Amino acid sequence: MTLKEKIEAANREAFSRLHLAKPVWVDVRPAIDALPGMTRSTILHAGPPIDWNRMCPPQKMGVVQGILHEGLAETEEAAEALIASGAVTVAPCHEYGAVGGMAGITTASSPLAVVHDPVHDSWGYSQLFQGPATGLQDRADYNREARKRWTWLEQVFGPTLSAAVRATPGIPVKPVMARALEMGDECHNRNSAGSSVILNALIMALYDTCKDHDRLREILAYLKINDQFSLCVSMAAAKAMANAVGGIEYSTVVSAMCRNGVDFGIKISGMGDRWYTAPANRIHGLYFSSEWTDADAVPDIGDSSIMETIGLGGHVQAAAPVLQQFVDGSFAHAQSVVHKMEQITVGALKEFKITTMDFIGAPAGIDIRKVMKTGITPVIDTAIAHRQGGVIGAGQTTAPMGCFAEALRDFGRRYTETA
Amino acid sequence: MSENPNPLLSGAPLHIANVGIELIGENLERQDVKVVQVRWHPPVRHDEELTALLDTLL
Numbered sequence: 001m002t003l004k005e006k007i008e009a010a011n012r013e014a015f016s017r018l019h020l021a022k023p024v025w026v027d028v029r030p031a032i033d034a035l036p037g038m039t040r041s042t043i044l045h046a047g048p049p050i051d052w053n054r055m056c057p058p059q060k061m062g063v064v065q066g067i068l069h070e071g072l073a074e075t076e077e078a079a080e081a082l083i084a085s086g087a088v089t090v091a092p093c094h095e096y097g098a099v100g101g102m103a104g105i106t107t108a109s110s111p112l113a114v115v116h117d118p119v120h121d122s123w124g125y126s127q128l129f130q131g132p133a134t135g136l137q138d139r140a141d142y143n144r145e146a147r148k149r150w151t152w153l154e155q156v157f158g159p160t161l162s163a164a165v166r167a168t169p170g171i172p173v174k175p176v177m178a179r180a181l182e183m184g185d186e187c188h189n190r191n192s193a194g195s196s197v198i199l200n201a202l203i204m205a206l207y208d209t210c211k212d213h214d215r216l217r218e219i220l221a222y223l224k225i226n227d228q229f230s231l232c233v234s235m236a237a238a239k240a241m242a243n244a245v246g247g248i249e250y251s252t253v254v255s256a257m258c259r260n261g262v263d264f265g266i267k268i269s270g271m272g273d274r275w276y277t278a279p280a281n282r283i284h285g286l287y288f289s290s291e292w293t294d295a296d297a298v299p300d301i302g303d304s305s306i307m308e309t310i311g312l313g314g315h316v317q318a319a320a321p322v323l324q325q326f327v328d329g330s331f332a333h334a335q336s337v338v339h340k341m342e343q344i345t346v347g348a349l350k351e352f353k354i355t356t357m358d359f360i361g362a363p364a365g366i367d368i369r370k371v372m373k374t375g376i377t378p379v380i381d382t383a384i385a386h387r388q389g390g391v392i393g394a395g396q397t398t399a400p401m402g403c404f405a406e407a408l409r410d411f412g413r414r415y416t417e418t419a
Numbered sequence: 420m421s422e423n424p425n426p427l428l429s430g431a432p433l434h435i436a437n438v439g440i441e442l443i444g445e446n447l448e449r450q451d452v453k454v455v456q457v458r459w460h461p462p463v464r465h466d467e468e469l470t471a472l473l474d475t476l477l
Contacts, residue, residue: 007476252476332445339458369477375463405469412472 003250003415007369010251014269015346015365017244018310023117023124023237024170028162030154032108034125035096039108041072041082042089042096046104046303047260048275049092052083056261056298058389061143062105063090069147070107094256094267098125099239099303101231102385103261110150111158115173115236117244124239126232126303128153128161139388146389160219164205171201173237174351176230177312181362182355186320187234188304188313189381189394194230199223231304238306245269245365252411253346254366257309257378257399261301261385266403268368271411278402283384285395286326292392297384300397305380311349311364314379314396315341319354323381326395331356337379338363344370344378368411371404 001009031038038044043066045059052060067079067088082088093100100106104127112125130149165171176197183193202223210216223229246255251269258265263277280300287293307313317323318334327333338354341363348361366378377399384393426433435454437444444454465473 004476330445330449332441332448336441336456369473372465372469373463373473373477375460405465408472408476409468412468412476416472416475 006250010248011253011346014245014248014251014253018364020119021117021241022119023115023173023240025173025233026116026170027114028111028158029114031106031110031112034112044093044106046100047258048263048265048277050260057387058385059103061389062103065143066105066107099235099306100127101304102302104303109154111153113233113236115240117240120244122240122244124236126236128232160210163209164202167205167209178351181319186316188307189323190320191231192227195227198230235306238310242309252368257305258303259300261298264400268407276403276407278400281397283395283397285393287393296386298387301385308378308380311362314381316354316362318357340376343374344376368404368408372408377401
């Protein structure tokens with residue numbers, strides 16, 4: 001086989017793993033129990049690895065709050081001293097098989113959605129959402145509210161949800177995402193339909209397993225107002241799927257995309273665990289309040305671009321026309337984005353149909369060769385984070401070209417020399 | 420031949436083939452003009468190393 005033929009075969013294998021994967025939501029477990037290698041003194045964050053002094057303000061704040069929350073330090077100064085001394089490990093969620101939305105702060109006690117793909121024996125984990133932010137105008141208020149919410153997630157929501165999920169035979173996540181697409185989600189910025197589908201799948205199990213009426217009411221109230229909830233389950237499923245794509249010799253398919261508010265990072269299937277990074281782009285979108293402007297926002301942040309890694313989110317933008325309001329767009333624009341993503345991907349995942357475009361499949365399996373050939377980079381639908389924490393808007397952005405160029409050069413050095 | 424040779428001003432139905440940037444075609448469609456979109460963009464220029472790599476790998 002020629003080198004090109006080997007790459008084509010490897011990429012078909014990568015695509016077929018995305019197609020054959022059957023991720024199932026099986027549990028909710030604290031990170032310390034679920035993640036291999038996790039310790040009490042480890043704080044995980046979204047995006048590729050980054051030095052503490054380069055980290056963006058909301059992520060730094062989250063890491064410090066995580067340390068305080070876990071009782072590893074009593075003051076912010078003491079927490080920063082632990083980081084500086086190396087007594088606390090600060091590392092990407094991805095390095096531990098997990099993903100985290102926005103700043104992605106995940107500590108030992110954080111309850112995680114646990115998803116397993118039995119076809120490839122691949123696991124994915126995602127933090128649960130703390131819910132709508134309050135106290136954004138005051139940093140101390142915001143931190144206090146966030147930590148109160150973390151405690152509730154750990155002590156009430158996580159264990160209750162775990163019991164309910166384990167009472168089911170497992171909830172297959174691909175059908176949830178496919179149904180959500182049919183109902184107007186693109187499974188990244190819009191998850192209203194998916195969250196309803198998830199609630200529907202859980203409600204009898206919650207009724208059967210939670211006998212405390214007041215607690216059940218709290219859980220249902222949380223699920224009722226959190227219309228982004230299904231994203232954390234989808235992200236865990238996407239991580240399990242993307243893990244299965246990794247490690248295929250000769251493959252030029254992207255197996256991870258994530259951002260930390262400073263750098264955008266990608267991994268390539270045929271290049272092992274190496275990260276390729278470039279400066280994260282700013283987000284074009286709409287702020288939820290007129291008090292916020294671009295000056296309040298950090299660049300692209302979060303592990304939620306794992307959804308585009310498997311061909312959803314920005315790749316199927318036309319499935320959720322309502323999101324065009326965030327970018328002053330149009331349905332024609334959304335369709336053109338889908339067609340652009342077709343030019344940089346291996347194929348169309350037929351289980352994820354875009355009903356508004358005659359049921360075409362989601363363009364999936366990003367090929368770094370095609371990105372460089374066309375100059376088109378993946379479009380990411382995403383929320384906008386405030387410089388001091390909290391979500392203040394939503395819109396879309398693109399992956400920066402630089403990380404794809406670096407990856408292709410490295411791929412070339414490795415494989416043209418061994419060909 | 421119409422009095423005004425410019426078809427954009429003559430009032431006759433327009434038949435547009437829009438090459439490249441979709442935004443122009445989209446705006447014409449919003450004005451009820453029939454548009455055929457041709458997907459095209461200028462070839463991407465890379466340095467010699469990347470150009471040679473793409474020839475080898477794709």
